[in-house]
Amino acid sequence: MSTTVPKKITLRTADNHEFEVDEAVAMELGTVKTFFDENPDATDEPIPLPNVSSKCLSTIIEYCKFHLSLRARGNDSSSAEEEGKVYDEELIKTHDNESLVELILAVNYLNIKDMLDTLNQGVADRIKNKSVEYVRRFFGIENDYTPEEEAEIRAQYEWAFEGVDPDDD
Amino acid sequence: MATLSHDMTLDILRCLSVNDLLRFKCVSKFWCSWIEDPYFIKLHLSYSLKTNTNRSLIVRYCKYQFLSVNYDSPKTTRSLKQPLSEQKKYIQILGSCNGLLAVEDDDGRILLWNPSTRKYQVLPSTEIEFPSPPIRCSRSTYYGFGYDPISDDYKLIRMVQSHGNNDEYFHSEAK
Numbered sequence: 126m127s128t129t130v131p132k133k134i135t136l137r138t139a140d141n142h143e144f145e146v147d148e149a150v151a152m153e154l155g156t157v158k159t160f161f162d163e164n165p166d167a168t169d170e171p172i173p174l175p176n177v178s179s180k181c182l183s184t185i186i187e188y189c190k191f192h193l194s195l196r197a198r199g200n201d202s203s204s205a206e207e208e209g210k211v212y213d214e215e216l217i218k219t220h221d222n223e224s225l226v227e228l229i230l231a232v233n234y235l236n237i238k239d240m241l242d243t244l245n246q247g248v249a250d251r252i253k254n255k256s257v258e259y260v261r262r263f264f265g266i267e268n269d270y271t272p273e274e275e276a277e278i279r280a281q282y283e284w285a286f287e288g289v290d291p292d293d294d
Numbered sequence: 295m296a297t298l299s300h301d302m303t304l305d306i307l308r309c310l311s312v313n314d315l316l317r318f319k320c321v322s323k324f325w326c327s328w329i330e331d332p333y334f335i336k337l338h339l340s341y342s343l344k345t346n347t348n349r350s351l352i353v354r355y356c357k358y359q360f361l362s363v364n365y366d367s368p369k370t371t372r373s374l375k376q377p378l379s380e381q382k383k384y385i386q387i388l389g390s391c392n393g394l395l396a397v398e399d400d401d402g403r404i405l406l407w408n409p410s411t412r413k414y415q416v417l418p419s420t421e422i423e424f425p426s427p428p429i430r431c432s433r434s435t436y437y438g439f440g441y442d443p444i445s446d447d448y449k450l451i452r453m454v455q456s457h458g459n460n461d462e463y464f465h466s467e468a469k
Contacts, residue, residue, distance in 0.1 A: 226296055226298060227296055229298065229302065230296055230298070230302075233302055241305070245305045245306045245309060246309050248306045249306050249307075249309035249310050250309075252306075252310070252314070252318075253310055253311065253314050254314065257317060257318065257320045257321055260318055260321050261321055261322070264297070264298065264303070264321075265297060266321055266322050266324075266325070267322070268321075268322060269322050269323050269324075270320070270322070270323065275320055278319055278320050278326070279320060282316040282317065282319070284313075284372070284412075285313050285314075285316040285317040286317055288370075289317070
């Protein structure tokens, strides 16, 4: 009886770290999957990921491994769904605002839809009910309104500025 | 901090409530134009429908006031001034679709009202013509309000049924 050894794929990050992962995990990365679909005869050379840091890639690989194992369990879907939720919440919690945005950029480049949805919701949860100033700081946006223009919008939607949470940074 | 592209920002903004979005028009001129863009408004609506978020229950509170109860967090209940409240017009809700309400005031004027943005629009009045000679009869009026994907617009149908002695007339009009 022969056992098949899962094929390994090597990914190389922007800061020149190499990660060897199972093919199934690599195929979770849309960008990598597209590369192999378009180049079926690709050699075993490491795949360069010039927009992804090793810190982000290791988080992403852990996420893909975990969600793959949940999907593999399949039949007890309700507990798997719950575990997935807990994992996702923990993932958001362990990232500060800046590293969350960095992770979104990497996940967007690698085209991992479910993970991107989770992270986008995580950012939305951080800015919901927050002040305009907090959001400007969060995204590094400069205010290009004159004080008069800004006052006009504030007056128009006065009620939307009521009951906003205090900034926590 | 690294900056997110336009599309990536919209994917975050579509998860927010209308209330947050109206406030964030103040963030910058770009954000304001993105939030007001019909493309984004559709993206936001379809995401809200898909994820069952941004749902509110609109309840009459007193004569010219309603309460908007947020389904996702019932603690955030806001009082809502109805359109034309300053004119002391009593309104009646005819129907709702995708967060829009069709309402009618005392004078028979029909309005579309978006309680999330608090904007409203008075619809042009359309008279229904009755066959002559005029018959003394009682009338029942029915309304239906919905979205028409073919014309990509909302439609309000009014059907007036006139009860004659033995005859029945039907007439319907679409906005």
